[in-house]
Amino acid sequence: MSLLVDEFHIASLGQCDRVKRMSSASDQPVFVRNTQPRDFAAITELCSRIYPDTPPWNAEQLSSHLSVFPEGQLVAVHGVEEQVVGMSASLIVDWEDYKTLDDWERFTADGMFTNHDPQRGRTLYGAEVIVDPALQHHGIGDKIYAGRRELTESHRLLRIRAGSRLRGYCHCAARLKPQDYVVAVVEGHEYDPTLSFQLKEGFHVVAVAPHYLSDDPESLGYAAVIEWLNPQLIRDEHIAGRPTRFLRRALRETMTAS
Secondary structure, three states, rough: OOOOOOOOOOOOOOHHHHHHHHHHOOOOOEEEEOHHHHOOOOHHHHHHOOOOOOOOOOHHHHHHHHOOOOEEEEEEEEOOOOEEEEEEEEEEEEEHOOOOOOOOOHHHHOOOOOOOOOOOOOEEEEEEEOHHHOOOOOOHHHHHHHHHHHEEEEEEOOOOEEEEEEOOHHOOOOOHHHHHHHHHHHHHOOOOOOOHHHHHHOEEEEEEEOOOOOOOEEEOOOOOEEEEEEOOOOHHHOOOOOOOOOHHHHHHHHHOOO
């Protein structure tokens, strides 16, 4: 089981070979489709490379995801052989059933997604996004997030929410509290490999969760609770009382002035 949410991780294993394959087949674009059982082995292998110290997603979990919400499971594939170069896993939740600072296990039913609630839920919860570490900066993450936004709009959900593991916080913990680190990332004064990318994808931070992944040495357990709002449905009442501490200063000042 992969415990990383919306993470892009740089590793060296096989990097040159995979980049060369990508470059030599540039006329074969990456596209995003729904996950199928034939992708399970490749997803597990990809997770094992990205998270060598964490049990990867296994066939039982991936089968459960497809059983409860097949539309919410996506893979990015490349070439005629449809090599899996990224994936995402999502479920629909009723946010009122949870606390904003709940951990990953609580939001995902220990990775099985058996808490998927399409009848009452209006929030797409992003449990995982990964991209082949050798193929970052090829727009794969952009395509996966576009797929999630399309899913949110097609299911007429209000928003996407997820926990963004603060990968860079371990380097700043001695001088910044986690909340101050997030503000610095939002304002562009610090760079976080995960959160900085997600902010560019249109997400905003609503809170900082202290025990999201308690055994993670890079984030020290901290994650930013991030949100993307569906512009087709969102109204003022949906964001009334929304915390503004983690919004960009310019946007916060605009909201205050209005």
